Amino acid sequence: MPGYDLKEAAEIVRAGASLFARGLATGTSGNVSRRLAAGQVLISPTNVSLGSLAADGLALIDAEGNHLAGAAPSKEWPLHLAMYRARPAAAAIVHLHATHSAAVSCMDGLDPQDCLPPLTAYQVMKFGRLPMTGWYRPGDPGLAPEIEALARAHPAILLANHGPLVAGTDMQDALARIEELEETAHLFLMLRGSRTRELTRSQITELEDHFGSANRAEESR
């Protein structure tokens, strides 16, 4: 026994395999975590391909980041914990270097508070406004306070010159959100140089009234 529940571990393994199979995660980039009871977090190990995770080869940490069981955790555990602290309803977090989102994270001159224009209804429904952090090297715990502040009202955040970090109420929710972000980044890049009809403020308000705002801060537990 690895010292944690294999049910949640299997969710992480399935998510990693699915992302890798579809080219959304390459090499050893990206990390996936799942919050467990008592604030413990099961997270993918550092420096292992998301395509070859094993349920008994993950890492278990507590809410302070202490290593409790399994392999050495992803170096991004401080960002995952910061996002869980800010979003009490979050139960899963995914970070990727997916190509189009990573490309947007390298573009100059974007609004750091909202770096993609409102293009489609599903974008508004799944993640809404997308803020971008300042530059930090991968694994720098100094980014955690910025993530914690942004994540209160944003389920998806773009790390500068790096890639997206996204939370969901469960693994399917986190995957759907990060995949929508990647598709929106792709559309944004495709449409550059074309006259584009962005969603208007009143169209966004109609979507938020109907489906709820993706940028509403969660109640604390």
Ligand SMILES: O=C(O)[C@@H](O)C(=O)COP(=O)(O)O
């Ligand atoms: O970009 C990085 O180095 C990390 O953010 C990453 O994607 C993979 O790191 P580990 O999860 O530590 O393997």
Ligand SMILES: [Zn+2]
């Ligand atoms: Zn990364």
